[in-house]
Amino acid sequence: MLPPEFRRIRLHLAREPGHPEGDRNIGYELVAPLDSDGRLLPELWKKHRKECRVRRFHEGEDDRIGGLARRPGGKWYFDYDPDRREDDESGHRLSEERFILGEYVSIQDEHQRMHTYRIVSVQDL
Numbered sequence: 360m361l362p363p364e365f366r367r368i369r370l371h372l373a374r375e376p377g378h379p380e381g382d383r384n385i386g387y388e389l390v391a392p393l394d395s396d397g398r399l400l401p402e403l404w405k406k407h408r409k410e411c412r413v414r415r416f417h418e419g420e421d422d423r424i425g426g427l428a429r430r431p432g433g434k435w436y437f438d439y440d441p442d443r444r445e446d447d448e449s450g451h452r453l454s455e456e457r458f459i460l461g462e463y464v465s466i467q468d469e470h471q472r473m474h475t476y477r478i479v480s481v482q483d484l
Contacts, residue, residue: 361410364392364403365484368458370466370476384418386476387437387466389458390484391427397457397481401429413437415448437466445469 372378372385390412392403404411404427411427415437425439428447435453439446450456451465451473458464462478 361407361484362392362403363483364394364400365390365407365410366393366458367480367482367484368393368478369480370464371479373463373475373477375474381477382418383479384416386416386479388414388416389427391458393458393481397459397462399435399454399456399458401433401454404429415439 368389368391370387370389372382374381378385390410392400392407392411394400408426413425413427415423423439425437427435428438429435433454435450437448437450446469448469449467451467453464456462456464458478458481460478460481463475464478465473465475467473
């Protein structure tokens with residue numbers, strides 16, 4: 360059983376060139392611990408790493424399943440294959456972001472392109 364701080368967080372692609380209305384078929388679903396302000400909790404992540412998961416979905420592609428990971432220095436990223444570093448996707452300042460409904464976060468994909476996502480749901484597990 361996971362601690363009560365764990366949430367399921369859903370992100371959808373925000374407006375960008377090629378997607379003027381954003382896209383609900385492109386995004387991420389995360390399972391991660393959040394504090395009362397909606398920020399990631401590194402201490403709980405460390406104790407429950409295997410349960411901190413990410414699923415990337417993109418219409419027309421297979422889902423990618425991986426883990427929420429953290430580099431020395433505190434930079435968060437999504438790790439889809441622990442044996443390959445080039446498939447990682449980095450969160451831009453995720454340690455400072457608040458995962459609350461309606462907020463935005465930026466994620467750099469494996470091709471080094473930055474995209475912005477809107478938080479569309481944060482649910483208790």
